[in-house]
Amino acid sequence: MSGKFIVFEGVEGSGKTTQIQQIQSWLQRCRLLDPATRIVTTREPGGTALGQQLRQILLQSTDDLIQDRTELLLYAADRAQHVEAYLKPLLAAGAIVLCDRYTDSTVAYQGYGRQLDQILIEQLNQIATGGLVSDLTFWLDVEVELGLERAQGRAAHDRIERADLSFHRRVQQGFTQLAAAHPQRIVRIDASLSPEAVSQQIQQVLQARLQDWYGIEFA
Numbered sequence: 001m002s003g004k005f006i007v008f009e010g011v012e013g014s015g016k017t018t019q020i021q022q023i024q025s026w027l028q029r030c031r032l033l034d035p036a037t038r039i040v041t042t043r044e045p046g047g048t049a050l051g052q053q054l055r056q057i058l059l060q061s062t063d064d065l066i067q068d069r070t071e072l073l074l075y076a077a078d079r080a081q082h083v084e085a086y087l088k089p090l091l092a093a094g095a096i097v098l099c100d101r102y103t104d105s106t107v108a109y110q111g112y113g114r115q116l117d118q119i120l121i122e123q124l125n126q127i128a129t130g131g132l133v134s135d136l137t138f139w140l141d142v143e144v145e146l147g148l149e150r151a152q153g154r155a156a157h158d159r160i161e162r163a164d165l166s167f168h169r170r171v172q173q174g175f176t177q178l179a180a181a182h183p184q185r186i187v188r189i190d191a192s193l194s195p196e197a198v199s200q201q202i203q204q205v206l207q208a209r210l211q212d213w214y215g216i217e218f219a
Helices: 016-029 049-060 068-092 103-113 118-129 144-151 165-181 195-214
Strands: 004-009 039-043 096-100 136-141 186-190
Touching (some): 004 068, 004 103, 016 136, 016 195, 039 068, 049 068, 068 096, 068 103, 103 165, 144 165, 165 186, 186 195
Parallel strands (some): 004 136, 039 096, 136 186
């Protein structure tokens, strides 16, 4: 089987991490999949050893003076390393990769949120990915206020979460525009529901895609 690259996107508190873990377990229980198929989870930033260091700078730094273009370039560096050192080898080996954030986050956060030049972002994404595009992207759509309320329950708030409400609303607008522009690749999931209900939505979409990709039929 050829590998598949599945990305989870959304604003803060949309539940991406929870859903990736649940969907990984669900896929591992799918006996119709080849037992040799690896189901791998990863994230951006931070999917490689270098990426972990960049993640610390980008998200955990208490220095809010990181310039917007500096931030953009650091995310691009993380992605370039992630794609070449981790994603491409896994996909070439036939793995199903579940990734927490990818290029759409850069468009939404740095393009819409930071209001940086979209053409520049597109060029950087192309350089960083070498043309690698997700086979499927789940947009976990939740109202910004609800997402931030959920995020408040975490032990610590990262640098992005501390941004003002108008920033997060622009990010949400970015995801909305991306979903409208790429309906074949991006599937909207109502993430305001319970984690179990959200997982059910994702599983229904994946069942159809697995059938298309691999000829797998679910009872």
